[in-house]
Amino acid sequence: MSTLDRSQTPIVDALLEWVATSHAPFYTPGHKRGSGMNSLLKNRWGADVFGWDLPELPGLDNLQAPSGILASAQALAAEVFGAQQTWFLVNGSTAGVIAAILATCGEGEKIILPRNIHASAISGIIHAGAVPIFIDPEYDRAVDIAHGITPEAVKFALERHPDTKAVMLVYPTYYGTCSDLATIAEIVHSYQIPLLVDEAHGAHFGFHPDLPPAALAAGADLSVQSTHKLLGALTQSAMLHVNNTSRIDVDRISRALRSIQTTSPSYLLLASLDAARQQMALFGTELMSETIELAKIARSKIAQIDRLSVFELNSPTPGCNYLDPTRLTVTVTGLNLTGFAADEILTDKLGVVAELPSTRHLTFIISLGNTRSDIDRLVAAFTELATNHAKDKSLELPSIEPPTKTLTEMAITPRQADRSRHISISIDEAVGKVSAESICPYPPGIPVLIAGEIITIEALDYLRSIVELGGELVGCSDPDLETIKIVSI
Ligand SMILES: Cc1ncc(COP(=O)(O)O)c(C=O)c1O
Numbered sequence: 001m002s003t004l005d006r007s008q009t010p011i012v013d014a015l016l017e018w019v020a021t022s023h024a025p026f027y028t029p030g031h032k033r034g035s036g037m038n039s040l041l042k043n044r045w046g047a048d049v050f051g052w053d054l055p056e057l058p059g060l061d062n063l064q065a066p067s068g069i070l071a072s073a074q075a076l077a078a079e080v081f082g083a084q085q086t087w088f089l090v091n092g093s094t095a096g097v098i099a100a101i102l103a104t105c106g107e108g109e110k111i112i113l114p115r116n117i118h119a120s121a122i123s124g125i126i127h128a129g130a131v132p133i134f135i136d137p138e139y140d141r142a143v144d145i146a147h148g149i150t151p152e153a154v155k156f157a158l159e160r161h162p163d164t165k166a167v168m169l170v171y172p173t174y175y176g177t178c179s180d181l182a183t184i185a186e187i188v189h190s191y192q193i194p195l196l197v198d199e200a201h202g203a204h205f206g207f208h209p210d211l212p213p214a215a216l217a218a219g220a221d222l223s224v225q226s227t228h229k230l231l232g233a234l235t236q237s238a239m240l241h242v243n244n245t246s247r248i249d250v251d252r253i254s255r256a257l258r259s260i261q262t263t264s265p266s267y268l269l270l271a272s273l274d275a276a277r278q279q280m281a282l283f284g285t286e287l288m289s290e291t292i293e294l295a296k297i298a299r300s301k302i303a304q305i306d307r308l309s310v311f312e313l314n315s316p317t318p319g320c321n322y323l324d325p326t327r328l329t330v331t332v333t334g335l336n337l338t339g340f341a342a343d344e345i346l347t348d349k350l351g352v353v354a355e356l357p358s359t360r361h362l363t364f365i366i367s368l369g370n371t372r373s374d375i376d377r378l379v380a381a382f383t384e385l386a387t388n389h390a391k392d393k394s395l396e397l398p399s400i401e402p403p404t405k406t407l408t409e410m411a412i413t414p415r416q417a418d419r420s421r422h423i424s425i426s427i428d429e430a431v432g433k434v435s436a437e438s439i440c441p442y443p444p445g446i447p448v449l450i451a452g453e454i455i456t457i458e459a460l461d462y463l464r465s466i467v468e469l470g471g472e473l474v475g476c477s478d479p480d481l482e483t484i485k486i487v488s489i
Helices: 010-020 039-045 048-052 069-081 092-102 119-128 151-160 181-189 250-260 267-303 339-349 372-388 414-419 457-468
Strands: 085-089 110-114 131-135 166-170 195-198 222-225 238-242 327-331 361-365 422-426 440-442 472-474 483-487
Touching (some): 010 048, 010 069, 039 048, 048 267, 069 085, 069 238, 069 267, 085 092, 085 250, 092 166, 092 222, 092 250, 110 151, 119 414, 151 181, 166 181, 267 327, 267 372, 339 361, 339 372, 457 472
Parallel strands (some): 110 131, 110 166, 166 195, 195 222
Antiparallel strands (some): 222 238, 440 472
């Protein structure tokens, strides 16, 4: 039984003391507790918040080597999130994902991961000099969504690459879908290597039985959570948790984080992590019950609106064993609108702003900060959209599918591609050349090219179709795709 008092907030308490202490400040930051701050901000934010923007004063702590209040707050977080050790992050899950790779893979060492991994993992691979082995995620044609990867795909990849040093999953995906992590963990552990999980969108999972199981509880050795995305923490605040210190070298994690995080972390962010953890420790189940209830109301009311459909998981499918009920994806093509067009109307005319518009649908994050009136507004906006903004002209959306590659072989590593000379060439001459760009269309969010891969005709045809559809290509130097950067050999 834990001896920690979950109601404590060590960071908030120490900051409060400093805020209340009269003194002449001769330390950073330059605004000196707000007095040097532009009144433009002071008038709008209120003067008080700046008093909390403090550096590592006596009694506060050092994020690079925590031994006081930060160590205590991280220990409290580890206990609440079911970890052996937790690190607070001030550069989002981005920093945690990079650190996880740096701490488990060295130069020339292999890591298995899904192609629809976040860009931060590609950065981690470049920093580490690791060799990625990409698995195609399961693609759901019916909704144009990429899910997770299957245990079979992980087994297949490990059989072909038994010298792999780590496996990384995205769990959940942006759309809230979760793969069979427990079975994947068993397979990965049979090779005595760690399972790393990018759980950026799953910080709320451990707090209610109706949510998918949290990654650590399902068998992950390490998980990175964007506390700021789902819980009550400020943007950029995140956590990295380790559950198995025999498979993960915690000193390597600390060293990696020291090399990629600032030496001047914001105490506003750190205090928000402390407070968010305490809030979930004390009221997590209750808050999640309310959030799930709100999401249920939204799901059922929107599903009843003519020509709209809500993505649901009636029974597990490959790569999608669970769906986070608080993640709402609404398909709008029945109204002869693309998700982008619907998003514009919802935002500009109906006062509702989605998280992620895509070609066919829009995805909404419903979290502990939402209220019943937000949900009523969302339902009213969709009712109005369907009644007064649907188009008569039928929407021509050619059915295009991401090219499947199944265990991509790289020509050179992403690091070699990054360090090489890059030249821009006409797209017509690109087939067979090594891409210097990682290009990812939304939807479905699966990178079609990764820096270091050979450019294929299938990849280019697919990317061209996305551009023709008006979709967004992230990561390409020429958004019109007339030219592309390749590695100059
Ligand atoms: C799956 C996934 N992983 C990692 C990240 C990076 O998270 P952060 O914004 O906290 O750095 C994101 C951000 O959107 C994400 O969607």
